[in-house]
Amino acid sequence: MIHQHTSKTVSLSFDLMIKRLYTKKTRGKVSIRVKLPPILQQLSGIETCEVTGYTVGGCLKSLEMQFPNIKNYLLDRQGRLLGIFGIYLNSEGIYPVGLDTPVRDNDEIVILNFITGG
Amino acid sequence: MSSYTGKLLRINLSNRGSQIEGIPEELMKNFLGGRGLAARYLYSELNAGVESLGPDNKLLFMMGPLGATMAMAVSRMAVVTKSPLTGCIAKSIMGGNFGAFLKFAGFDGIIVEGEAEKPIYVHIDINGVHILDADGIWGLDTEKTQARLRQRHGASTKVICIGPAGEKLVRYAIILSDRRCAGRTGVGAVMGAKKLKAIAVNSAGPLSVHDPQRFKRLARGQIGDLKTSPRRIQMTNFGTSYMTVGFEKMGLFPVKNFQEGHLEAIERLSEEEFVKIKVKNSGCYGCMTRCGQERRVAEGLYAGAFSEGPDYETIWALGGNLANTDLASLVAADSLCDKLGIDTISTGNAIGFACELFERGIITKKDTDGLDLTWGNHKEILKLVEKIGRREGFGELLGEGTKRAAEHIGKGAETCAMHVKGLEIPAYEPRAIKGYGLIFATSNVGANHMYGRPREEFAGTKDRFADEDKGEDIALAQIGQAAQDSVIQCSFGAATGFTPESRSELLVAATGFNEFGDPAYLDKIGERIICLERLFNVREGFSRKDDTLPARMLTEPLKNAGPATGQVIRKLDTLLDEYYDALGYTGKGIPSIEKLRQMGLEWAIQDIERFVK
Numbered sequence: 001m002i003h004q005h006t007s008k009t010v011s012l013s014f015d016l017m018i019k020r021l022y023t024k025k026t027r028g029k030v031s032i033r034v035k036l037p038p039i040l041q042q043l044s045g046i047e048t049c050e051v052t053g054y055t056v057g058g059c060l061k062s063l064e065m066q067f068p069n070i071k072n073y074l075l076d077r078q079g080r081l082l083g084i085f086g087i088y089l090n091s092e093g094i095y096p097v098g099l100d101t102p103v104r105d106n107d108e109i110v111i112l113n114f115i116t117g118g
Numbered sequence: 119m120s121s122y123t124g125k126l127l128r129i130n131l132s133n134r135g136s137q138i139e140g141i142p143e144e145l146m147k148n149f150l151g152g153r154g155l156a157a158r159y160l161y162s163e164l165n166a167g168v169e170s171l172g173p174d175n176k177l178l179f180m181m182g183p184l185g186a187t188m189a190m191a192v193s194r195m196a197v198v199t200k201s202p203l204t205g206c207i208a209k210s211i212m213g214g215n216f217g218a219f220l221k222f223a224g225f226d227g228i229i230v231e232g233e234a235e236k237p238i239y240v241h242i243d244i245n246g247v248h249i250l251d252a253d254g255i256w257g258l259d260t261e262k263t264q265a266r267l268r269q270r271h272g273a274s275t276k277v278i279c280i281g282p283a284g285e286k287l288v289r290y291a292i293i294l295s296d297r298r299c300a301g302r303t304g305v306g307a308v309m310g311a312k313k314l315k316a317i318a319v320n321s322a323g324p325l326s327v328h329d330p331q332r333f334k335r336l337a338r339g340q341i342g343d344l345k346t347s348p349r350r351i352q353m354t355n356f357g358t359s360y361m362t363v364g365f366e367k368m369g370l371f372p373v374k375n376f377q378e379g380h381l382e383a384i385e386r387l388s389e390e391e392f393v394k395i396k397v398k399n400s401g402c403y404g405c406m407t408r409c410g411q412e413r414r415v416a417e418g419l420y421a422g423a424f425s426e427g428p429d430y431e432t433i434w435a436l437g438g439n440l441a442n443t444d445l446a447s448l449v450a451a452d453s454l455c456d457k458l459g460i461d462t463i464s465t466g467n468a469i470g471f472a473c474e475l476f477e478r479g480i481i482t483k484k485d486t487d488g489l490d491l492t493w494g495n496h497k498e499i500l501k502l503v504e505k506i507g508r509r510e511g512f513g514e515l516l517g518e519g520t521k522r523a524a525e526h527i528g529k530g531a532e533t534c535a536m537h538v539k540g541l542e543i544p545a546y547e548p549r550a551i552k553g554y555g556l557i558f559a560t561s562n563v564g565a566n567h568m569y570g571r572p573r574e575e576f577a578g579t580k581d582r583f584a585d586e587d588k589g590e591d592i593a594l595a596q597i598g599q600a601a602q603d604s605v606i607q608c609s610f611g612a613a614t615g616f617t618p619e620s621r622s623e624l625l626v627a628a629t630g631f632n633e634f635g636d637p638a639y640l641d642k643i644g645e646r647i648i649c650l651e652r653l654f655n656v657r658e659g660f661s662r663k664d665d666t667l668p669a670r671m672l673t674e675p676l677k678n679a680g681p682a683t684g685q686v687i688r689k690l691d692t693l694l695d696e697y698y699d700a701l702g703y704t705g706k707g708i709p710s711i712e713k714l715r716q717m718g719l720e721w722a723i724q725d726i727e728r729f730v731k
Binding site for chain 2 (some may be wrong): 037038039041043044072074076077078080082083084085086087088094105111113116
């Protein structure tokens with residue numbers, strides 16, 4: 001049950017998903033802060049940045065447009081968010097099922113990497 | 119009352135006898151359970167120099183104090199013995215259901231000693247311990263063996279068993295239960311050498327805990343945390359397959375037997391592709407994560423292939439490492455390895471070794487029984503897996519492990535053998551995360567990814583490319599893993615929902631031992647365990663000279679690995695010095711006498727005094 005839902009969500013092309021999210025426009029576009037995990041800080045050269053969007057997914061798209069180098073490490077070659085990263089909105093984990101979560105002023109998005117054993 | 123049963127089952131296969139003995143409380147408090155307790159028994163009962171595949175070696179199965187309780191992700195079982203691959207102490211931790219039911223039968227663990235005259239299996243039920251002839255199951259694969267024993271003893275029977283590979287002493291044979299295995303270090307070959315095909319248990323006894331109400335409250339808290347944990351959700355949805363593509367981007371994913379770090383078309387092995395053939399989840403006793411991914415191939419050459427996997431390690435071993443991006447072939451190969459009973463990591467590593475030798479012309483089709491071992495040739499890979507598992511032709515040589523195979527082949531083959539102390543390196547490029555390089559080099563069981571993890575280097579809070587300043591972190595990582603393997607807690611990090619404090623609270627509520635309430639006490643147990651494991655190896659003649667990595671890691675800059683391109687482990691000696699300093703070992707890599715006293719291991723001083731001087 002869970003995997004079917006997730007599969008549908010995650011396998012959506014990142015760009016297409018963001019396009020759909022942008023079309024919702026149910027609330028005002030806001031500016032919020034995104035904090036990158038250290039592993040992405042090393043690769044991108046930035047620690048935090050301001051982005052704009054209506055939803056978490058929209059903010060990530062904004063991040064990608066501002067810092068194209070991040071795209072190389074955050075997304076796979078099909079433009080999907082890599083599985084090793086998790087997205088948190090104000091300390092609440094929201095990925096993989098909530099990229100369409102609306103954002104408000106002063107929210108903070110934190111990207112963490114999921115790395116386990118096995 | 120305590121969650122320990124306090125009892126150990128000792129089975130002597132030579133005289134077909136068994137006895138039940140108590141576990142001294144002091145041992146529980148000093149070694150906790152699982153890996154630690156098993157290492158303590160093995161060290162005390164085994165003489166140095168014992169032949170690993172002979173009757174004097176012992177095979178231990180040990181549960182932890184939280185096993186079989188309502189806590190999540192703790193019902194795992196440690197398998198410990200002397201390894202036929204390395205000659206070192208061996209440890210492998212397995213999931214599944216068998217361990218929990220062993221505790222329900224009244225035992226924290228089993229020590230198997232001696233060697234049967236002819237193939238046998240052991241059945242444990244309310245009437246006692248029965249040593250029975252293995253007629254009718256010897257020679258069967260692991261799937262059929264389990265099915266046959268369930269037919270014979272009832273559908274609820276829990277089984278651990280070996281496959282044809284264990285029977286034929288493939289040095290990296292596994293022990294399997296359902297589709298979960300003790301996969302590394304060749305524990306299945308030891309079981310095969312004892313002619314022990316399986317252990318089956320039927321049990322329904324109650325298990326108590328010291329403080330039931332407090333324990334229930336804590337365990338429910340863990341369940342609540344896990345329900346909403348994104349990491350747990352990720353594990354449920356994808357298992358460890360989600361790591362593949364990201365790791366390749368980071369340069370962590372070894373390709374073509376560690377020759378480079380880039381795999382063309384790696385997206386074919388992404389978690390999204392595996393989800394397309396997923397049937398359902400499966401999991402271990404008492405775990406809601408259910409990270410197992412049951413997959414079935416619907417069409418094509420491998421139509422019908424079914425496996426609980428492959429996981430990240432196997433996706434690498436039989437996929438990326440061999441430049442094989444045929445996803446369906448991975449399911450088939452994973453299933454074949456499980457049925458034959460061989461470790462997918464060592465198998466894939468050994469085949470990668472053979473492919474590189476083939477590429478370099480060191481071996482030809484004359485050596486490989488006509489197999490064309492060009493990279494990515496999945497049809498031939500499957501044939502070679504079968505040969506290894508059945509020890510046939512060229513497979514017989516590879517079944518000895520890459521170290522022995524390279525020594526046999528000569529002609530420079532040693533430079534292509536990617537192992538540490540004889541254990542094949544798993545799915546992490548040491549040059550791209552040098553803390554892992556140090557873990558592999560110093561691990562007392564050989565190159566094992568479950569001997570501690572450089573978490574800060576993965577997270578990026580420590581520089582993974584730095585040549586120095588890693589020894590203390592890695593010592594702490596190994597200490598933490600040893601404690602974890604003794605609880606026994608699943609290694610999927612935050613996916614278990616534990617903090618050091620919550621784990622300690624659960625242990626106190628379960629056992630009544632207040633000492634466990636201090637996380638630092640558990641760390642000291644972890645340190646004691648790796649110290650004792652090292653003593654085992656020192657007694658066998660191991661020292662600093664063996665704490666090393668293949669020359670490739672130390673001299674050849676990593677190629678084509680994204681941000682890790684050009685990396686090489688330049689200062690292994692410096693890292694070793696840091697590591698030994700952190701643990702109180704001498705420059706030879708041997709625990710000092712003072713350290714043994716600090717660890718409460720004075721009784722072992724006489725065994726190693728001559729090595730310290």
